[in-house]
Amino acid sequence: PKPPTFTYLYSSNVTLGPTIDYGAGPRGHRVAIPITGGTLSGPRIKGNFINLGADWGAIDNLGVFNPDTRYGILTDDGANIYIQTSGPTQKDGHTHLRMIFETAANSTYSWLNEIVAVGILTGGSGYVSIDAW
Template identity: 50%
Template structure:
C-alpha cells in the first residue's frame, strides 16, 4: 500500500514537471564553494620583455627573476628559473598570463607551478593555479584547485613587482595518504606562521622589494648589489 502511494506521488510530480513549458523550470542555485587562503607572493620580473607575433596573437615573454611567498602552510623564495609567456588576443586586445616558475620553500621543498588567466577591466589578472611537487609534506598541493588575483604594485628602471594572492577550494585535500599507509604532513597545521601574516613589501636596493617581515630576503638582495 505504501509503495503504491509513493509510486503514485512520484508519477504525479513527474507529470506536473512534464507539463511545464521547456526552459521554465529553474532550480535554486547551489551555494558557492568556500575558499581557503593559500599564500600571498611578490614576484619580481625583469623589465626586458621579448615579444613575437604568433598564430594566437602577440606572445610576450616576461622573465621572473625572484621574489617570495608566504601563507599559513608554506613560505619561501621564488627562484630565478621561470617566466610568463602570456599572449594578447588579437580579437580583443586582452592579455592572458601563461606562467611557469618554481618555489623553494624555507624547509627545502621544490614546487613547480603554472598560472594562467586573463586581464580584467580593473587592471588585475584572474588566475588559475596548478602545482607540482614530489615532496611528501607538500604533496597535497598536487590535488587542489587554486585561483588567484594578480596586481602590479611597483616598478623600477630594471624590474617590476607583482602581488599574487592565491586561494584554493576549502574542500580540497590538505594532506596525502600514500599506499604504504603513511600520511603527510602529520599535522595539517604544519608550517603555520601564526600572527606573522602574509608577505609585505619593504624598501631595498631595487626600490620596493617583496619580503616577509623577517629581513633575510631584503638582506640577500642588498648583498647582490
C-alpha cells in the same frame, strides 16, 4: 548545490626581469617576462621564488593580456614546488589566475597536487603581487 569555499594559501611579491618581445603571432602578441625572484608567505607555506621561470603571455586581438607562466618556489624547509598559471587580465588591471601546483608525492606539500586554486595578480614596474586561495 553547495558552492565551493576558498581557503587562503599565500600572498606573494614576485620580481621580474626585462620583457622580451616576440611580436605578433597566430595566438596574439607574445612576450616573455622572466621571473627572477620574490617571496611568498601564508599559513601553511612560506618560501622564495627561484630564478627559473617566466610568463610567456600573449595580448589577444581584444587587447587582453593572458599570462601563461611556469616557475618554481623553494619553501623555507627545502621543498621544491612547480607552479603553472594562466587566466585573463580584467579591465580593472587585475588578472584572475587558474593555478596548478606540483611537488613530490612524499612532500609535506603533496596536498597542493590535488587542489583547485585561484589567484588575483596585480602588477607594477618590475614586480607583481599574487594572492592565492
